[in-house]
Amino acid sequence: MAEMKFSKDHEWLRLEGGVATVGITDHAQNALGDVVFVDLPEVGRVVEAGESVAVVESVKAASDVYAPIAGEIVEVNAALPDNPGAINSEPTGSGWFFRIKPAGELPGDLMDADSYARFVETL
Numbered sequence: 842m843a844e845m846k847f848s849k850d851h852e853w854l855r856l857e858g859g860v861a862t863v864g865i866t867d868h869a870q871n872a873l874g875d876v877v878f879v880d881l882p883e884v885g886r887v888v889e890a891g892e893s894v895a896v897v898e899s900v901k902a903a904s905d906v907y908a909p910i911a912g913e914i915v916e917v918n919a920a921l922p923d924n925p926g927a928i929n930s931e932p933t934g935s936g937w938f939f940r941i942k943p944a945g946e947l948p949g950d951l952m953d954a955d956s957y958a959r960f961v962e963t964l
């Protein structure tokens with residue numbers, strides 16, 4: 842399995858075959874609580890790193906989901922709107938949000954799992 846990278850906005854990405862799968866981290870879904878709604882981006886949308894591309898709503902709050910990298914959205918998780926609880930139960934598995942074809946190199950500020958764990962401890 843490809844190595845996961847993490848953003849300071851609590852998104853994860855896994856690059857496989859030139860396409861990155863993106864979702865929110867376990868830390869983020871924990872902070873949100875029970876997810877009840879998700880608004881996914883449109884396929885074909887071109888985004889910049891750090892741009893708000895999706896919205897996730899829980900019983901506590903609504904939060905933006907940001908693109909951790911620049912590129913084109915090539916797929917969304919069509920099962921998620923009907924099963925937003927997958928974000929809570931499997932945030933790094935079936936709870937993924939979208940797939941993006943990167944525009945260039947991955948940003949240098951993405952963290953590996955150990956660095957992200959240390960980052961979360963400081964919050």
